[in-house]
Amino acid sequence: DIQMTQSPSSLSASVGDRVTITCRASQTISNYLNWYQQKPGKAPNLLIYVASTLQSGVPSRFSGSGSGTDFTLTISSLQPEDFASYYCQQTHNTPYTFGQGTKLEIK
């Protein structure tokens, strides 16, 4: 299985901050990397697919980059509704594994 490692596991930030979350794959996955946001008690919501394409309806303050094994999710200016957990997922090889998640909390 491809292991996905996210860092940090948790992060405290303030409204207006720029935040970056990283995701590293244990082997190359080209650009088959997705990012999801999950709020408590809710299903994950797709933010970015194939590393850098913004899902329809997702605010432009979210962006993704990377290829191969190293990827980043950036939120350019945190809004109150962005405090949530974030997961990366590779869809290069089955099983389509997820990172362990990053919990973004209000400072």
Next chain:
Amino acid sequence: QVQLQESGPGLVKPSETVSLTCTVSDGSISPYYCTWIRQPPGKGLEWIGYIHHTGSATYNPSLESRVTISIDTSKNQFSLKLSSVTAADTAVYYCARYRTSGSYSLDYWGQGTLVTVSS
């Protein structure tokens, strides 16, 4: 707007088989891959497996011996059976649609259903 809805028992006894169904509305499940994912309380996401509308299924090797995913395209439904459950299978189970055409991602999810394994 595509909607997915999981249904099934909330409580299952150890060693039994849990059966869940996902009903897809406002959109056909063809030609997508219908996927099951689970999340133990307070933990991360685990991909269980998926099935194509042709009936071809792929499972997570960690669960393969206990999992069966099936599909009924006439009802726009797909199902998960997990056998010989233990407390470690307690989780919220999500169904989702995996889109391959340029996306290769889970673009629509159900709200999730909590399955508790307990005697």
